[in-house]
Amino acid sequence: MTSTTNLELPFIEGGQAQKHVTHNEALRRLDVVIQIAVQAAWLTTPPSVPATGDRYIVGVGATGAWSGRADDIAGWTDGAWEFLTPRAGWCAWSIEDDFLLVFDGTQWRDARHVSSSGAESIVQLGVNTTASSENRLSVRSNAVLFTDLHDADGGSGDIRLQLSRETSANATSVFFSNAFSGRAEFGLIGTDEFRLKVSADGASWIDALVFDPATGLATLPRAMAMNGVVSPAQITANQNDYAPADFANCAVLRLSSDAARDITGLAGALTVAMWRCSTPALST
Numbered sequence: 001m002t003s004t005t006n007l008e009l010p011f012i013e014g015g016q017a018q019k020h021v022t023h024n025e026a027l028r029r030l031d032v033v034i035q036i037a038v039q040a041a042w043l044t045t046p047p048s049v050p051a052t053g054d055r056y057i058v059g060v061g062a063t064g065a066w067s068g069r070a071d072d073i074a075g076w077t078d079g080a081w082e083f084l085t086p087r088a089g090w091c092a093w094s095i096e097d098d099f100l101l102v103f104d105g106t107q108w109r110d111a112r113h114v115s116s117s118g119a120e121s122i123v124q125l126g127v128n129t130t131a132s133s134e135n136r137l138s139v140r141s142n143a144v145l146f147t148d149l150h151d152a153d154g155g156s157g158d159i160r161l162q163l164s165r166e167t168s169a170n171a172t173s174v175f176f177s178n179a180f181s182g183r184a185e186f187g188l189i190g191t192d193e194f195r196l197k198v199s200a201d202g203a204s205w206i207d208a209l210v211f212d213p214a215t216g217l218a219t220l221p222r223a224m225a226m227n228g229v230v231s232p233a234q235i236t237a238n239q240n241d242y243a244p245a246d247f248a249n250c251a252v253l254r255l256s257s258d259a260a261r262d263i264t265g266l267a268g269a270l271t272v273a274m275w276r277c278s279t280p281a282l283s284t
Contacts (some may be wrong), residue, residue: 028077029084036073036092041101041108050076057101057108058083058172071108167188177202234258241265 003010009026012019039047042059046066060070065081072083073092088105100111120260124131129140149155165172165188173187181202189195192281196209210219231254232244242265255263 028082032075036090038092038094040096041092041094046074046081071103105224129225163187228252229237229254235263238262239264261273 002013009029010022012022036055038055038057040194040223041057041058044062044066046062046064047054047056055073055075056073058066058069058072062069066074069083072085075082075084084278086103086108090100090103091111092103093099094101102110102111103109121280124133124136125138127139127141131138146159146161148157148159151157163174165170168188169190171187171189173185173189175182176184182199182205184196184198185205186196187194189197192213194211194213195207195210197205198208199205207221210221211217212219215278218221227247228250229252230244230246230250235255236259237263242263244253
């Protein structure tokens with residue numbers, strides 16, 4: 001063996017003359033490949049005035065002194081280009097591109113986009129914070145954006161966030177908190193009914209809205225609080241589909257009439273909590 005296995009550094013042979021030549025060649029190779037930081041990647045034309053020590057990753061179709069050296073690392077040393085052929089796993093920082101490259105055995109790739117079996121199965125991930133065994137994905141940010149993958153990029157243009165639980169006895173929900181003390185939660189919480197729950201202290205919870213999965217009917221376990229008093233102008237004629245302003249949100253409806261009148265339309269979707277009618281009587 002006349003050179004090392006990985007970097008092909010030349011060995012000094014026993015009894016060799018001019019040993020410094022072999023030694024210096026090994027040092028030059030080390031200077032090029034150790035702590036690789038290239039000026040730029042995938043260039044096809046050698047720079048006209050390179051500085052001593054500059055390194056580049058040669059692009060496909062390179063010309064001139066770089067012809068036929070695609071993916072090699074070209075280093076300018078002692079007034080000439082020296083080339084090193086990368087091996088799988090070599091990494092290089094591209095100063096111009098401001099990202100890390102890794103050689104996968106075939107080509108240089110942006111390390112941010114490198115996929116492997118390990119990267120596809122990360123046990124936990126923290127973004128600007130520390131993940132834990134309970135919160136294996138943790139993000140600390142003022143906003144979080146999820147957007148679709150367009151059809152032109154191989155997607156469908158849709159985006160769905162799916163939350164799946166093991167059984168109907170478990171929960172799949174979205175939880176809202178004040179300083180990590182719960183205040184509201186909606187989702188499938190221990191049943192197949194879709195629920196909206198609220199809490200004043202994070203300990204006691206109240207069902208505010210429940211949807212039956214079989215019928216779609218909504219239930220208001222605590223009823224509905226309506227505020228306000230509506231006092232429309234005096235009724236002076238029979239009314240069909242009567243709907244005074246703000247009627248749907250009022251708790252008290254005050255009606256007055258100049259004579260006995262018939263009114264239709266008050267049934268609506270909501271029931272008024274209280275009627276206050278002046279004489280003469282109104283009929284609906």
